[in-house]
Amino acid sequence: MKYSGNVIKYGDNVDTDVIIPARYLNTSEPSELAAHCMEDLDKTFTARVKQGDIITAGLNFGCGSSREHAPIAIKASGVSLVIAKSFARIFYRNAINIGLAIVECPEAAEEIREGDIVEADLDNGIIRDLTAGKVYNTAPFPEFVQKIIGNGGLIASIANGAVK
Amino acid sequence: MGMTMTQKILAAHAGAESVRAGELILASLDLVLGNDITSPVAIREFAKLGKDSVFDNNKVAMVMDHFVPNKDIKAAEQCKVCRGFCADMDITHFYDVGDMGIEHALLPEKGLVTAGDAVIGADSHTCTYGALGAFSTGVGSTDMACAMAIGKAWFKVPSAMRVELTGALRPYVSGKDVILQIIGKIGVDGALYRSMEFGGEGLSSLTMADRFTIANMAIEAGAKNGIFEVDELTLGYIRGHGADEPKVYAPDADADYDEVLHIDLSETEPTVAFPHLPENARTFADIGDVKIDQVVIGSCTNGRLEDLQAAAEIMRGRHVAKGVRVIVIPATQRVYLEAMELGLLKVFIESGAVVSTPTCGPCLGGYMGILAEGERAVTTTNRNFVGRMGHPKSEVYLASPATAAASALTGRITSPWEVMA
Numbered sequence: 001m002k003y004s005g006n007v008i009k010y011g012d013n014v015d016t017d018v019i020i021p022a023r024y025l026n027t028s029e030p031s032e033l034a035a036h037c038m039e040d041l042d043k044t045f046t047a048r049v050k051q052g053d054i055i056t057a058g059l060n061f062g063c064g065s066s067r068e069h070a071p072i073a074i075k076a077s078g079v080s081l082v083i084a085k086s087f088a089r090i091f092y093r094n095a096i097n098i099g100l101a102i103v104e105c106p107e108a109a110e111e112i113r114e115g116d117i118v119e120a121d122l123d124n125g126i127i128r129d130l131t132a133g134k135v136y137n138t139a140p141f142p143e144f145v146q147k148i149i150g151n152g153g154l155i156a157s158i159a160n161g162a163v164k
Numbered sequence: 165m166g167m168t169m170t171q172k173i174l175a176a177h178a179g180a181e182s183v184r185a186g187e188l189i190l191a192s193l194d195l196v197l198g199n200d201i202t203s204p205v206a207i208r209e210f211a212k213l214g215k216d217s218v219f220d221n222n223k224v225a226m227v228m229d230h231f232v233p234n235k236d237i238k239a240a241e242q243c244k245v246c247r248g249f250c251a252d253m254d255i256t257h258f259y260d261v262g263d264m265g266i267e268h269a270l271l272p273e274k275g276l277v278t279a280g281d282a283v284i285g286a287d288s289h290t291c292t293y294g295a296l297g298a299f300s301t302g303v304g305s306t307d308m309a310c311a312m313a314i315g316k317a318w319f320k321v322p323s324a325m326r327v328e329l330t331g332a333l334r335p336y337v338s339g340k341d342v343i344l345q346i347i348g349k350i351g352v353d354g355a356l357y358r359s360m361e362f363g364g365e366g367l368s369s370l371t372m373a374d375r376f377t378i379a380n381m382a383i384e385a386g387a388k389n390g391i392f393e394v395d396e397l398t399l400g401y402i403r404g405h406g407a408d409e410p411k412v413y414a415p416d417a418d419a420d421y422d423e424v425l426h427i428d429l430s431e432t433e434p435t436v437a438f439p440h441l442p443e444n445a446r447t448f449a450d451i452g453d454v455k456i457d458q459v460v461i462g463s464c465t466n467g468r469l470e471d472l473q474a475a476a477e478i479m480r481g482r483h484v485a486k487g488v489r490v491i492v493i494p495a496t497q498r499v500y501l502e503a504m505e506l507g508l509l510k511v512f513i514e515s516g517a518v519v520s521t522p523t524c525g526p527c528l529g530g531y532m533g534i535l536a537e538g539e540r541a542v543t544t545t546n547r548n549f550v551g552r553m554g555h556p557k558s559e560v561y562l563a564s565p566a567t568a569a570a571s572a573l574t575g576r577i578t579s580p581w582e583v584m585a
C-alpha cells in the first residue's frame with residue numbers, strides 16, 4: 001500500500017478524548033464523527049485536513065478509551081496514514097481492524113515537519129519526506145496483520161474465511 | 165523460560181502448550197462484552213458477516229451504562245439498537261435500566277467472570293477483571309463484532325511487568341492511591357503493550373475492591389491487562405458470586421518478567437493525579453491550595469460499596485463546603501440498594517450531596533455533572549484528559565473516595581488524614 005499527502009503534526013499522548021470527544025459518541029456515523037475530529041486539541045483540523053493527508057505524532061497516540069470512533073473519525077476526515085513514535089494498544093488494533101494505515105517510526109515522527117509532503121510505501125517499509133529529501137525505514141507488518149489488512153480488515157477477513 | 169500468568173491463560177485459550185511474548189495467536193474467549201456506545205458499532209459490523217446467531221448466547225454480555233437512563237434521542241436510539249439485537253440473538257446477559265450497573269462493577273458482581281477466563285470487552289477498562297485472576301482486555305467494536313461471531317480474538321502475546329507488593333495500607337489509603345502512585349512512577353505508557361502482574365505478600369492486605377480499582381487503571385499505564393495472583397479472598401469472592409469454578413494460574417518461578425516494580429504498601433500516601441494525565445500524581449506535600457467546584461464519587465474505578473463506605477465514613481455528620489457540588493453514583497443497582505440499607509445514602513444526602521442512579525454519566529463527560537469553563541473537580545474516576553468531564557478548559561483531579569470526600573468538606577483538595585486527624 002502506498003500513501004502520499006501533506007503532514008499535520010501533533011505531540012505526545014494524543015488521547016481518544018481529544019480525537020473525538022465523548023459528547024459526540026451518541027452517534028457512530030463516520031461523517032458526523034469526522035466533523036468533530038481533533039476539536040478539543042486543534043480547532044483548525046477539520047477545516048484544513050485534505051484527502052490523503054498524513055498525521056505524525058509522538059508517543060502513545062490514541063491512548064485512553066477503546067472507542068473505535070477515534071480511528072473511524074480520523075479515517076473519515078480523509079487522513080490516509082498516521083505515523084507515530086508509538087501507539088496506544090487498543091487504538092493500534094482498532095486502526096488495523098478498520099483498515100486505517102498506521103505505522104510506528106520514531107525517527108520519522110520526530111523529524112518530519114508540519115506541512116511537509118510525505119510518501120509512504122508500507123509494503124517495503126519506506127517513508128519519504130519529499131520536502132526535506134529524507135528517507136526513513138520501518139519494520140513491515142507481521143504476516144497475520146498483513147493478512148487482515150490484505151483482506152480489507154477483520155470483518156472482511158472473517159466473511160471470506162481468511163480468519164476462522 | 166517460564167510463562168507469566170497472562171501467558172499461561174492465553175496458551176490455554178489458544179490450545180497451545182506454551183506461548184512466547186510477541187507471538188500472534190487466535191484465542192477462544194469465555195466472555196465478550198459491549199456497552200451502549202461501542203455495541204451499536206459492533207452490531208453494524210456484525211451484520212456484515214451475514215450470521216444469524218452469535219457464537220454462544222450465554223457468552224455475550226451487553227450493558228447499557230454510559231448514557232442511561234438515556235440522556236438524549238441519539239443515546240436512546242443507540243440503546244434501542246442494542247435491545248433489539250439482544251432480543252433477536254437471545255442474549256442472556258443483557259442489562260438495561262433497572263438491572264444495569266457500570267459494566268466493570270456489574271460483571272464480577274453477577275458472577276460472569278472467573279479466574280482463568282479470557283475476556284474481551286469493547287471498553288478499555290475491561291482490564292478490571294484481572295482482579296479475579298482472569299485475562300481480560302479492552303478492544304474495539306470490530307473485535308467485539310468478530311468475537312460475537314466466532315468466539316475468538318487475535319492477540320499479540322504480551323511481555324510483562326511484575327508488581328511485587330509488600331506491607332499493608334495505612335488507614336484512609338486505598339487501591340486508588342496505589343495505582344495512582346504506580347502510574348506516577350512509570351507514566352501513562354510505562355506498561356505499553358505489556359501485562360502488569362500483581363502479587364507478593366502485600367496482596368493479602370488488599371480488599372477485592374482495592375484490587376478491582378488497581379486492575380481497572382492498568383490501562384492508564386498503557387497496559388494490555390492487569391492481573392492479580394489468586395488467593396483465598398479471590399476464591400471466596402468468585403464462589404460467593406456464583407461464578408464458574410475458578411482455574412488458578414500462577415506464574416512460573418522462572419517467568420519472563422522484563423521489569424519488576426517493588427511497592428511497599430505501608431509507604432503509600434493519599435495521592436492525587438493532576439490534570440491532564442493520570443501520571444501527574446502528587447502526594448499532599450506537593451499539592452497546596454487547590455479550590456474545587458465539584459466532587460464525583462462513583463465510576464467503574466470507585467463506585468463499589470467499599471468506596472461509598474469510605475466516603476461516608478468521612479462525610480458522616482459533616483456538611484459539604486459551600487459552593488461545592490457533590491455527586492455520588494453507586495456503580496450498580498445492588499451497590500445502590502446495599503448503600504441504602506446501610507444508611508450511606510442518608511449520610512450523603514444529609515451532608516449535602518446528591519445521589520444518582522447507576523450511570524457512567526459525568527465520568528466521560530456524558531451528562532449528570534458536566535463542568536463549565538475553568539471549573540475544577542476532584543473525582544474518583546480514572547481519566548483526567550482535556551475535556552474529559554466537560555469544557556476543554558475545565559480540570560479533573562483523580563483521587564480516592566476518601567480524598568474526594570475530604571475535599572468535598574473543605575472545598576479544596578484535601579487529604580483524608582487532615583479531616584480525620
Ligand code: SF4
Nearest residue numbers: 266463464524527528
Ligand atoms: S465509569 Fe467511566 S471509565 Fe468506567 S466504563 Fe463508564 S465511562 Fe468508562
